[in-house]
Amino acid sequence: MHAETLLDIAMMHADTLIVNAQKGNEKALNKLVGLWYKRIYNYAYKYVSQHDVATEISQKTFIAMFRNIRKLHDVDRFKPWLYRIATNLCHEEDRKKKRNKMVSLSDSRNNDEAYEMEIGEAKGNSYNPERNFQQLELESMLLEALSEINEEHRSVVIMKEYEGFKFREIAEVLGVSENTVKTRLYAGLKNLKTILKKKNITKETVYYEL
Amino acid sequence: MSYKPDESTLVAYLYNELNNNDRTKVEQYLKTHPEKRKELDEIKSMRQILRKWEDKEVVEPSFVLDNNNVVVYSKNIWQTSLFRAAIGVAASLALLMLVGYFTNFSITKNETGIYLSFGKQVKVKEEAIPSLTEADIKLIMQETLNKNNDSLLSKIIEVENNISDELITYQKTNDRAIQSIHNNSIDESIIQQYVVQLKEENKSILFDLVTSTENVQKQYVNDLMADFSLYLEEQRQSDLQMIQTSFNSLKDNTEVNQTETNQILASIITTVNNQNN
Numbered sequence: 001m002h003a004e005t006l007l008d009i010a011m012m013h014a015d016t017l018i019v020n021a022q023k024g025n026e027k028a029l030n031k032l033v034g035l036w037y038k039r040i041y042n043y044a045y046k047y048v049s050q051h052d053v054a055t056e057i058s059q060k061t062f063i064a065m066f067r068n069i070r071k072l073h074d075v076d077r078f079k080p081w082l083y084r085i086a087t088n089l090c091h092e093e094d095r096k097k098k099r100n101k102m103v104s105l106s107d108s109r110n111n112d113e114a115y116e117m118e119i120g121e122a123k124g125n126s127y128n129p130e131r132n133f134q135q136l137e138l139e140s141m142l143l144e145a146l147s148e149i150n151e152e153h154r155s156v157v158i159m160k161e162y163e164g165f166k167f168r169e170i171a172e173v174l175g176v177s178e179n180t181v182k183t184r185l186y187a188g189l190k191n192l193k194t195i196l197k198k199k200n201i202t203k204e205t206v207y208y209e210l
Numbered sequence: 211m212s213y214k215p216d217e218s219t220l221v222a223y224l225y226n227e228l229n230n231n232d233r234t235k236v237e238q239y240l241k242t243h244p245e246k247r248k249e250l251d252e253i254k255s256m257r258q259i260l261r262k263w264e265d266k267e268v269v270e271p272s273f274v275l276d277n278n279n280v281v282v283y284s285k286n287i288w289q290t291s292l293f294r295a296a297i298g299v300a301a302s303l304a305l306l307m308l309v310g311y312f313t314n315f316s317i318t319k320n321e322t323g324i325y326l327s328f329g330k331q332v333k334v335k336e337e338a339i340p341s342l343t344e345a346d347i348k349l350i351m352q353e354t355l356n357k358n359n360d361s362l363l364s365k366i367i368e369v370e371n372n373i374s375d376e377l378i379t380y381q382k383t384n385d386r387a388i389q390s391i392h393n394n395s396i397d398e399s400i401i402q403q404y405v406v407q408l409k410e411e412n413k414s415i416l417f418d419l420v421t422s423t424e425n426v427q428k429q430y431v432n433d434l435m436a437d438f439s440l441y442l443e444e445q446r447q448s449d450l451q452m453i454q455t456s457f458n459s460l461k462d463n464t465e466v467n468q469t470e471t472n473q474i475l476a477s478i479i480t481t482v483n484n485q486n487n
Contacts, residue, residue: 010470016466016469016473017470020466026273026274027466028466029273030273033270033271033272033273034270037268037270037271038265038267038268038270041268041270042266042268045266055268059271059282062273062280063273066273066275135263135264138259138263139263139266142259142260142263160225161257161260161261167222179218182217182218182219182221182222183216183217183218183221185221186217186220186221187217189221189224189253189256189257190249190253192260193249193252193256196256196259201259202255206259206262
């Protein structure tokens, strides 16, 4: 990850925080949540495409973190360790979905849009409907495309493109070799490209909109 | 020229993670393989689309350790109690209506009143009452009035007789009493003595009363003062304790902040140094 913001620096140097959290310090634990919650939520959201499910996964991830952080031996391995928990929960959610292919009664997308507005208002900044609409359009296209590619490829693509992982770190999260990670990433990107092309989504159309 | 880069090498090339030697090799290969070049270019431009997608903002919940359990306090407004309460009210209304429907609950109104009924409606038969003519009613009223008047008159006469008898006897006893008082005239000195005695007694009773209330009041005020000073002392102790804990937590916070700031500063310094080098 590139150290672009103070938050990034804080995330990379949270060693003391992690050590304190391992001693059971609730304040330190909640500070870790504050540093990582948005990342984990966005990772899960891109993976499962539903706000409610992503929220559930994020909460479960941090509950697991609270319970097991003592077992983390190497403080430097915190990030891959946290993403490993989240990734396992995402895969579990996928299996659950396949077992009972039930369609949710409530339209999750409506729910998500209401949530978007709520967040916009809650943050107190100017809620820009047009900008937001374009982002939502792009988001729904990309979510759909991502949901169509293989899960193993999907998690690698998200980690590399959005979470700033090194290949070595992704290998650690997934417990596979670096070469496997690269092969999966290539396959994932290639599939994604084909899907977007089929939907006639190119750099030009997106740039025109954004 | 049988070199063909595998997919992992191509990925490393896409992310600029190849050394110069390998990169040249891949570039050479791409020059002779336009279809592969096109594929890589397409992937590159798609990655630019991917980068347009911004993160979603979320409100993180707070987690509380409760023994070994972790409790999550969500700040999501969508699931607030108000929303749930509204759903609850709506559900109970619907239930009430359903029950009403299945039990055939109905409300009917006619000249004789309002009927609430469950199940099938039963018509209430009105009993036929033999009708009376106006003349009959007048006759009956006249008879009862006459009877009442007679009995009232006789009772009044009886009471009048009794009262006059009693008045006469009272007068007689009063006359006798007045006569006897005149006969036994009382000595004035005895009365004076009696009054003085009464005064003395009153005085002493009043004195006792005042002294005793004074004592009680003193005791009460003493107790009150003692209680109040005890309470003040306790209050002071707890205030001191609170100040002590506030100071402690302030100290803890400052220490944590200081170590964090140190680390961040160190990292900024190393980043700057690296850039300078």
